[in-house]
Amino acid sequence: GAGVSQSPRYKVAKRGQDVALRCDPISGHVSLFWYQQALGQGPEFLTYFQNEAQLDKSGLPSDRFFAERPEGSVSTLKIQRTQQEDSAVYLCASSLLPLDPKFFGPGTRLTVL
Amino acid sequence: DAKTTQPNSMESNEEEPVHLPCNHSTISGTDYIHWYRQLPSQGPEYVIHGLTSNVNNRMASLAIAEDRKSSTLILHRATLRDAAVYYCIPNRDDKIIFGKGTRLHILP
Numbered sequence: 001g002a003g004v005s006q007s008p009r010y011k012v013a014k015r016g017q018d019v020a021l022r023c024d025p026i027s028g029h030v031s032l033f034w035y036q037q038a039l040g041q042g043p044e045f046l047t048y049f050q051n052e053a054q055l056d057k058s059g060l061p062s063d064r065f066f067a068e069r070p071e072g073s074v075s076t077l078k079i080q081r082t083q084q085e086d087s088a089v090y091l092c093a094s095s096l097l098p099l100d101p102k103f104f105g106p107g108t109r110l111t112v113l
Numbered sequence: 114d115a116k117t118t119q120p121n122s123m124e125s126n127e128e129e130p131v132h133l134p135c136n137h138s139t140i141s142g143t144d145y146i147h148w149y150r151q152l153p154s155q156g157p158e159y160v161i162h163g164l165t166s167n168v169n170n171r172m173a174s175l176a177i178a179e180d181r182k183s184s185t186l187i188l189h190r191a192t193l194r195d196a197a198v199y200y201c202i203p204n205r206d207d208k209i210i211f212g213k214g215t216r217l218h219i220l221p
């Protein structure tokens with residue numbers, strides 16, 4: 001009965017470092033989403049998977065951002081050569097089937113110094 | 114995706130009903146109307162969704178205008194825990210796109 005979990009909950013990185021953010025969706029959920037939320041703003045869509053297939057990556061802000069979900073369950077969002085503007089909360093969501101309500105994790109707060 | 118217009122913020126007294134409006138005049142016939150909310154320091158949570166008919170669940174009610182160009186989320190008896198940003202999201206595919214939402218303040 002666990003919900004969506006994300007780790008780490010907080011990450012501090014020096015500018016230029018690579019980071020990897022993990023999302024464990026609810027077991028059996030087909031759809032998985034990543035969002036970026038800057039302070040005081042609504043969540044911005046980054047990318048979306050159905051099982052292991054990445055169906056939409058139109059929201060990834062640059063080629064430094066990469067997401068994968070190789071076995072159709074756990075997903076990792078990787079940010080290479082982090083920059084200060086990458087500081088945000090990164091949210092993961094999953095849904096049982098396409099078009100079902102989404103369940104969100106608590107987010108990972110990334111701070112780039 | 115349909116454009117939405119929501120008040121930036123609203124206030125309500127505790128234990129009173131709250132009506133949160135949303136205009137979505139460019140909605141298409143196949144768009145569902147979803148509402149999510151985000152409590153402070155948490156991820157968004159699903160509230161309710163509907164297509165044409167009014168909908169009720171344990172959290173809220175959704176009233177959809179006959180022409181579907183607007184909808185209203187109704188919290189029947191607001192509590193302090195309902196203080197959050199409420200997002201109205203019309204969509205027809207799997208991904209949801211958040212707008213700015215309405216920040217709801219509950220006064221004790």
